[in-house]
Amino acid sequence: MIAENDFSVVKNVFSSYLEENGLRRTPERFAILEQIYDSKEHFDVDSLYVKMKNENFRVSRATVYNTIEVLLDCNLIRKHQFGDDKAHYEKSFFYRQHDHIILTDTQEVVEFCDPRIEAIKKTIEEVFNITVDSHSLYFYGTRNTETKENQSAKS
Ligand SMILES: [Zn+2]
Structure with missing residues (x-):
């Protein structure tokens, strides 16, 4: 049984997915993944970008958007439409x-x-x-x- 907070498992899933799909395993992509799995909240991409910028991560808005798409493709996050025009996301691995x-x-x-x-x-x-x-x-x-x-x- 895997511990619920074992981030290394999630990291491995992402790492394998990137490798299998010929995508680069950049530190920025893993920083975004970690940021998402550190939080319990639903979030939209712009707030995530602003939050990371405020914490002095050196990521571009384009990288955040691009990484969100990759994380959706490998099912590590779920996408929601909660009624306003913005898409919201949340982590999905381990989470019921x-x-x-x-x-x-x-x-x-x-x-x-x-x-x-x-x-x-x-x-x-x-x-x-x-x-x-x-x-x-x-x-x-x-x-x-x-x-x-x-x-x-x-x-
Ligand atoms: Zn939810």
């Missing part, structure tokens, strides 16, 4: 499948995991005789401000 609720008034993103979604996936695979490689499911909503007591007091 989960889905997202987007609060459209605050832009807050809430993660949840429900085993019934896995059950739906299995049913679909059997019924249609296919293999599901991935899925995307987003619930959009707003938080209820009134408590249950308030609502029953009104009625």
